[in-house]
Amino acid sequence: xxxxxxxxxxxxxxxxxxxxxxxxxxxxxxxxxxxxxxxxxxxxxxxxxxxxxxxxxxxxxxxxxxxxxxxxxxxxxxxxxxxxxxxxxxxxxxxxxxxxxxxxxxxxxxxxxxxxxxxxxxxxxxxxxxxxxxxxxxxxxxxxxxxxxxxxxxxxxxxxxxxxxxxxxxxxxxxxxxxxxxxxxxxxxxxxxxxxxxxxxxxxxxxxxxxxxxxxxxxxxxxxxxxxxxxxxxxxxxxxxxxxxxxxxxxxxxxxxxxxxxxxxxxxxxxxxxxxxxxxxxxxxxxxxxxxxxxxxxxxxxxxxxxxxxxxxxxxxxxxxxxxxxxxxxxxxxxxxxxxxxxxxxxxxxxxxxxxxxxxxxxxxxxxxxxxxxxxxxxxxxxxxxxxxxxxxxxxxxxxxxxxxxxxxxxxxxxxxxxxxxxxxxxxxxxxxxxxxxxxxxxxxxxxxxxxxxxxxxxxxxxxxxxxxxxxxxxxxxxxxxxxxxxxxxxxxxxxxxxxxxxxxxxxxxxxxxxxxxxxxxxxxxxxxxxxxxxxxxxxxxxxxxxxxxxxxxxxxxxxxxxxxxxxxxxxxxxxxxxxxxxxxxxxxxxxxxxxxxxxxxxxxxxxxxxxxxxxxxxxxxxxxxxxxxxxxxxxxxxxxxxxxxxxxxxxxxxxxxxxxxxxxxxxxxxxxxxxxxxxxxxxxxxxxxxxxxxxxxxxxxxxxxxxxxxxxxxxxxxxxxxxxxxxxxxxxxxxxxxxxxxxxxxxxxxxxxxxxxxxxxxxxxxxxxxxxxxxxxxxxxxxxxxxxxxxxxxxxxxxxxxxxxxxxxxxxxxxxxxxxxxxxxxxxxxxxxxxxxxxxxxxxxxxxxxxxxxxxxxxxxxxxxxxxxxxxxxxxxxxxxxxxxxxxxxxxxxxxxxxxxxxxxxxxxx
Numbered sequence: 001x002x003x004x005x006x007x008x009x010x011x012x013x014x015x016x017x018x019x020x021x022x023x024x025x026x027x028x029x030x031x032x033x034x035x036x037x038x039x040x041x042x043x044x045x046x047x048x049x050x051x052x053x054x055x056x057x058x059x060x061x062x063x064x065x066x067x068x069x070x071x072x073x074x075x076x077x078x079x080x081x082x083x084x085x086x087x088x089x090x091x092x093x094x095x096x097x098x099x100x101x102x103x104x105x106x107x108x109x110x111x112x113x114x115x116x117x118x119x120x121x122x123x124x125x126x127x128x129x130x131x132x133x134x135x136x137x138x139x140x141x142x143x144x145x146x147x148x149x150x151x152x153x154x155x156x157x158x159x160x161x162x163x164x165x166x167x168x169x170x171x172x173x174x175x176x177x178x179x180x181x182x183x184x185x186x187x188x189x190x191x192x193x194x195x196x197x198x199x200x201x202x203x204x205x206x207x208x209x210x211x212x213x214x215x216x217x218x219x220x221x222x223x224x225x226x227x228x229x230x231x232x233x234x235x236x237x238x239x240x241x242x243x244x245x246x247x248x249x250x251x252x253x254x255x256x257x258x259x260x261x262x263x264x265x266x267x268x269x270x271x272x273x274x275x276x277x278x279x280x281x282x283x284x285x286x287x288x289x290x291x292x293x294x295x296x297x298x299x300x301x302x303x304x305x306x307x308x309x310x311x312x313x314x315x316x317x318x319x320x321x322x323x324x325x326x327x328x329x330x331x332x333x334x335x336x337x338x339x340x341x342x343x344x345x346x347x348x349x350x351x352x353x354x355x356x357x358x359x360x361x362x363x364x365x366x367x368x369x370x371x372x373x374x375x376x377x378x379x380x381x382x383x384x385x386x387x388x389x390x391x392x393x394x395x396x397x398x399x400x401x402x403x404x405x406x407x408x409x410x411x412x413x414x415x416x417x418x419x420x421x422x423x424x425x426x427x428x429x430x431x432x433x434x435x436x437x438x439x440x441x442x443x444x445x446x447x448x449x450x451x452x453x454x455x456x457x458x459x460x461x462x463x464x465x466x467x468x469x470x471x472x473x474x475x476x477x478x479x480x481x482x483x484x485x486x487x488x489x490x491x492x493x494x495x496x497x498x499x500x501x502x503x504x505x506x507x508x509x510x511x512x513x514x515x516x517x518x519x520x521x522x523x524x525x526x527x528x529x530x531x532x533x534x535x536x537x538x539x540x541x542x543x544x545x546x547x548x549x550x551x552x553x554x555x556x557x558x559x560x561x562x563x564x565x566x567x568x569x570x571x572x573x574x575x576x577x578x579x580x581x582x583x584x585x586x587x588x589x590x591x592x593x594x595x596x597x598x599x600x601x602x603x604x605x606x607x608x609x610x611x612x613x614x615x616x617x618x619x620x621x622x623x624x625x626x627x628x629x630x631x632x633x634x635x636x637x638x639x640x641x642x643x644x645x646x647x648x649x650x651x652x653x654x655x656x657x658x659x660x661x662x663x664x665x666x667x668x669x670x671x672x673x674x675x676x677x678x679x680x681x682x683x684x685x686x687x688x689x690x691x692x693x694x695x696x697x698x699x700x701x702x703x704x705x706x707x708x709x710x711x712x713x714x715x716x717x718x719x720x721x722x723x724x725x726x727x728x729x730x731x732x733x734x735x736x737x738x739x740x741x742x743x744x745x746x747x748x749x750x751x752x753x754x755x756x757x758x759x760x761x762x763x764x765x766x767x768x769x770x771x772x773x774x775x776x777x778x779x780x781x782x783x784x785x786x787x788x789x790x791x792x793x794x795x796x797x798x799x800x801x802x803x804x805x806x807x808x809x810x811x812x813x814x815x816x817x818x819x820x821x822x823x824x825x826x827x828x829x830x831x832x833x834x835x836x837x838x839x840x841x842x843x844x845x846x847x848x849x850x851x852x853x854x855x856x857x858x859x860x861x862x863x864x865x866x867x868x869x870x871x872x873x874x875x876x877x878x879x880x881x882x883x884x885x886x887x888x889x890x891x892x893x894x895x896x897x898x899x900x901x902x903x904x905x906x907x908x909x910x911x
Contacts, residue, residue, distance in 0.1 A: 012432075016408070021440075023400070023405075023437060023493060024447075025444065025792075025796050026444070026796050027489050028445070028447045029448065030396070030397035030448065030489075030492075034394060035449050036456025038390065038481055039481060040383075040456050040457045041380065043457035043473065043475075045219060046476050048471065051116070051172065051469070053215060056111060056113070056172070056211050057113060057172045058112050058173075058209040058210060059210055059212045059214075060234055060363055061365075063206075063362040063364065065359045065361075066246060066359045068204055069205070072241045073087045073205070076237070076241075084112050084209075085112075085208065085210050085211070086110060086111060086112050088106065088113075089106070089195075089202055089205060089206050089207075090206050091104075091157055092105070092189065093105055093146050093158075093184075094149050095144045098754070099754075099760065100597075101190045102189050103131075103189070103191055104179060105194075107196070108130075108196055115171045115194060117130070117167055117168075119168045124166075128196070129166070129194060130167045130169045132168065137165075137191055140167060141164070142164070142165045143162060144162070144165075145162045157202050158201065159198070159200070159201050171192060171194075176370070176371040177467050178370040178374065179191065218376075227365065235361065239359075242359035242361045257350065271338075275331065285324070296310040368636050370637075373635055373636070375468060378467070379464075394488060396560055397489075398491075398496060401437060401496045403556050404437075404800060405493070405497040405500050406496070407807065407808060410516070411807065413512045414513050414515075416505070416512050417513035417514075418509075420508075420509040421510075421513070429501070430498065437493035438490060438494045441494065444489065453481075457475075458473050539832075544836075553808075556801060557837040557838075558837065558840055559841075560794075560841070561798065562845035565879055566846075566852050567789070567790030568794070568845075568883065569876065570786065571786035571787035572875035575875070577867045577868055577870055579773075581867055582768075583773070585711040586712075586765045589657075589711070590712075591652070592738060593738055593764065594738045594746075594762055594763055594764045595737055595738065595763045596735070596759050597760045597762075598736060598759060603730055605733065609759070612756045612759075613736075615752070617738045617739060617741065621644065621650060621652075621737045622644075622645065624731040625641065627639070628641045628693065629692065629693045630682065630691075630714070637682065637714065639715065639716050640715050641692065642735070643722070647667075647717075653737035656708045665706065666719075668705065669719060671703045671718065671719075672702040672703070672705065672722070673704070673705055673716070674716050675708060677710065678714050684704055686707060689701055690702055700727070711865060738762075746764055794883060802831075806898065813901050814902065823898075835884075841883075842879075846880070849879065
């Protein structure tokens with residue numbers, strides 16, 4: 001580019017800085033939004049990946065019905081590609097106290113599944129623990145005892161029955177709010193705790209963790225490829241080690257049984273011999289006594305004194321004999337009982353040995369970790385949004401750049417012709433305009449990329465911290481994304497400039513130095529509607545003709561304004577769909593006043609609890625509730641299963657209706673109804689068979705008979721009979737829906753219910769509604785970002801297109817000013833077209849926004865919430881008002897520009 005061309009280019013930038021800034025701003029906004037939402041998911045994954053890599057989250061969790069020994073752990077560690085293998089203990093405990101908590105206790109490990117200490121210190125004694133840094137955690141220094149309701153196996157598994165919290169921590173095994181399932185208490189785990197290994201009194205490890213020698217990014221294709229095919233390999237390894245332990249246990253039991261049999265025969269023989277010897281002695285003594293008695297009878301009359309003395313000796317001997325006989329009979333009975341008991345024990349041992357089952361093993365990968373699996377899905381929310389929103393911004397940016405540069409090239413036709421006549425090459429001339437647009441795009445790209453990739457992840461991560469650990473967000477620079485952003489920016493600017501210049505440079509220098517002939521006016525459709533057209537004012541007719549005369553400007557305005565309005569509708573629609581879900585859930589669907597978690601009470605309420613319910617509630621419904629894992633593919637998802645004895649009258653507590661508002665029939669035997677979130681996210685439809693599994697590996701298979709509207713949690717309802725038939729046991733009552741008496745004080749009623757020892761917790765749904773509303777209010781950040789970006793885009797588009805419109809018609813405007821138009825008349829003459837185009841674009845944008853909003857809502861999935869898809873009327877009104885507000889603001893700026901147009905321009909000769 002020559003010095004003269006360079007000077008004119010720089011002079012052009014200074015002279016038309018508004019146009020230059022418009023290109024730069026639209027590129028910055030488009031790139032900022034595009035790169036911001038694109039980098040957010042990788043940045044969030046990178047943040048969590050750093051934490052999991054630092055703490056070495058397991059690759060496999062191995063379970064065996066027989067447990068694991070040190071020899072098994074050593075064998076696992078010796079396998080190829082294994083970086084670390086550790087045995088660990090875990091069990092679920094119920095705490096004592098007014099409120100019952102269920103804690104999952106883990107043993108501390110050395111090299112796998114590390115924890116991040118938040119406060120306090122690490123435990124050093126068997127009666128010390130670390131608790132999670134969460135809502136149900138106890139302050140450091142708090143002590144708690146385990147409840148007597150724990151099973152004997154749990155009590156015996158711990159060396160202490162009382163523990164002191166010495167620290168709080170975050171765990172790599174629990175990166176979100178879900179804590180998994182349990183079969184104790186009410187089925188809900190309140191928190192996790194970590195104990196030293198010497199706090200457990202168990203002979204074998206309950207689980208083993210394997211970490212492979214790899215550092216691939218979580219969820220990456222490289223990690224999936226690395227793990228591909230290892231499931232079967234490690235199932236074989238785990239089964240082999242479990243079978244070895246089974247064989248050892250079986251052989252040891254069989255050996256003990258054989259030793260017992262041998263000892264029994266030996267003791268039987270020895271006992272028989274001793275008893276037989278004693279019996280012989282007794283028989284000999286009896287014979288002697290009989291002989292003595294016969295002799296005494298002979299001298300009875302002859303020697304009475306000797307007879308009397310002899311009878312005393314005889315009676316004494318007879319007493320000794322009878323005592324010995326009694327001892328013999330007692331010993332004989334004891335011997336026979338001992339032999340019988342020993343034979344029964346041996347028989348039982350033989351039966352138990354025959355019934356001894358082969359061990360079951362389970363090889364669980366990371367996808368069975370609830371937090372790990374949920375984060376993969378939740379982190380994709382922004383990625384899904386990124387697939388549609390940036391497209392609008394990029395298209396509008398390209399539209400603005402093309403319009404701006406096309407007009408700039410047309411304005412400088414004469415200058416292009418002069419350069420061409422002076423001998424400048426087409427490349428040099430084209431370079432002038434490409435440099436202009438390219439520099440604006442480059443600056444906009446750098447600013448947009450820096451701001452977008454820094455601000456978007458941080459703002460959006462703030463919303464995810466409600467459900468996941470509060471980890472520091474690291475800035476992530478993606479070279480590929482930066483290159484794509486730069487390429488797209490240059491294509492939108494330089495590419496459109498090249499296209500516009502190529503058309504103009506194809507003409508001769510003489511042709512370029514002559515202005516283009518103005519477009520011929522055409523009749524519009526409205527002119528054929530005489531009764532309307534004849535009654536319109538002259539200037540209104542001119543405006544209508546101008547709107548349809550410049551078709552390129554017409555379509556660009558419609559597309560630009562329509563796209564911006566659609567984005568505004570989508571932004572406000574997101575807020576509508578997100579803001580009131582708690583009100584809908586606890587006002588229209590789950591209409592009970594509260595719920596009560598109960599101790600496992602068997603099949604009927606204790607009389608004391610029944611009296612408490614009668615005094616404090618108007619009515620109630622008893623259920624079984626538990627957290628079960630929904631099996632879909634190779635993954636699992638925790639769902640809440642509620643089983644009712646009868647669904648009659650359930651509409652006083654929970655209304656079952658489809659998403660269309662149609663009332664659903666209650667599930668029959670062998671059937672279940674599921675919440676909409678389960679059906680939509682996991683591909684379950686009415687008529688499908690669904691499989692559920694609890695932590696004890698018990699499974700249920702039920703047919704889905706309906707899908708009901710529900711916005712909070714993933715819920716399944718079925719009959720108690722269905723569960724009891726498949727599980728082969730009676731279900732306990734551990735949950736109740738409650739309706740309070742009219743006018744009763746909620747908090748006093750809650751306190752009265754909580755005092756009963758059978759009530760472990762009372763949840764008032766109005767309180768939960770408020771908490772959820774506050775929690776989800778942080779999603780307003782995302783909505784606000786969308787609205788601000790859409791508003792900024794709309795403003796820039798309107799400003800740029802209006803500016804181009806005025807620049808194109810400067811001679812026409814100067815002419816009407818010469819003809820005596822006042823300032824307001826001149827403004828109305830030009831800007832009236834803007835208002836009309838804004839109205840048409842807004843109407844199209846409202847319709848387009850409905851479809852964009854539906855698409856975006858289909859991609860936004862927050863694990864515990866199922867949002868409704870709706871746009872309130874006020875959102876359409878806000879979108880219309882904002883669009884027109886931007887138009888009026890732009891018009892104010894343009895009025896200043898109109899006032900500065902010199903009337904002498906209309907008198908200049910083209911030549």
